[in-house]
Amino acid sequence: xxxxxxxxxxxxxxxxxxxxxxxxxxxxxxxxxxxxxxxxxxxxxxxxxxxxxxxxxxxxxxxxxxxxxxxxxxxxxxxxxxxxxxxxxxxxxxxxxxxxxxxxxxxxxxxxxxxxxxxxxxxxxxxxxxxxxxxxxxxxxxxxxxxxxxxxxxxxxxxxxxxxxxxx
Numbered sequence: 132x133x134x135x136x137x138x139x140x141x142x143x144x145x146x147x148x149x150x151x152x153x154x155x156x157x158x159x160x161x162x163x164x165x166x167x168x169x170x171x172x173x174x175x176x177x178x179x180x181x182x183x184x185x186x187x188x189x190x191x192x193x194x195x196x197x198x199x200x201x202x203x204x205x206x207x208x209x210x211x212x213x214x215x216x217x218x219x220x221x222x223x224x225x226x227x228x229x230x231x232x233x234x235x236x237x238x239x240x241x242x243x244x245x246x247x248x249x250x251x252x253x254x255x256x257x258x259x260x261x262x263x264x265x266x267x268x269x270x271x272x273x274x275x276x277x278x279x280x281x282x283x284x285x286x287x288x289x290x291x292x293x294x295x296x297x298x299x
Contacts (some may be wrong), residue, residue, distance in 0.1 A: 195221035195230050204292035212238050213246045223254035231285035233261060236277055240269045
């Protein structure tokens with residue numbers, strides 16, 4: 132009887148640790164379909180989505196200048212928010228979403244020194260988070276709620292301009 136249990140346990144261990152079975156339908160060990168970088172859960176995208184028959188590009192990990200070169204609508208939106216060329220406005224930011232959120236904060240709170248002052252705090256020497264930059268430049272504002280609001284505005288802008296650029 133002990134021998135049967137040992138064989139059964141060994142067989143189960145082997146079956147559940149086999150790489151072929153562990154992949155569960157997504158070869159290569161990557162995320163399941165719809166959960167990777169090209170998913171709509173990650174708008175604004177990174178590398179080209181070569182399997183996309185529509186030729187859409189996933190730009191989630193791309194630099195702001197790369198995204199702006201593919202999406203003129205968000206560039207136009209940024210120019211209206213900042214009063215500057217979008218590529219220049221976003222230079223130094225880690226990603227386009229961060230730039231768009233900062234542009235919204237500067238406009239929403241009428242930050243003294245405007246977008247350039249906020250950008251300097253976020254991207255300059257001794258850079259700080261958007262929330263800390265808000266606290267520094269507009270101490271009476273509720274930084275946490277302003278960051279949340281600006282991030283939502285940025286996400287909406289990115290989604291809207293991505294949809295418009297794909298329809299063209």
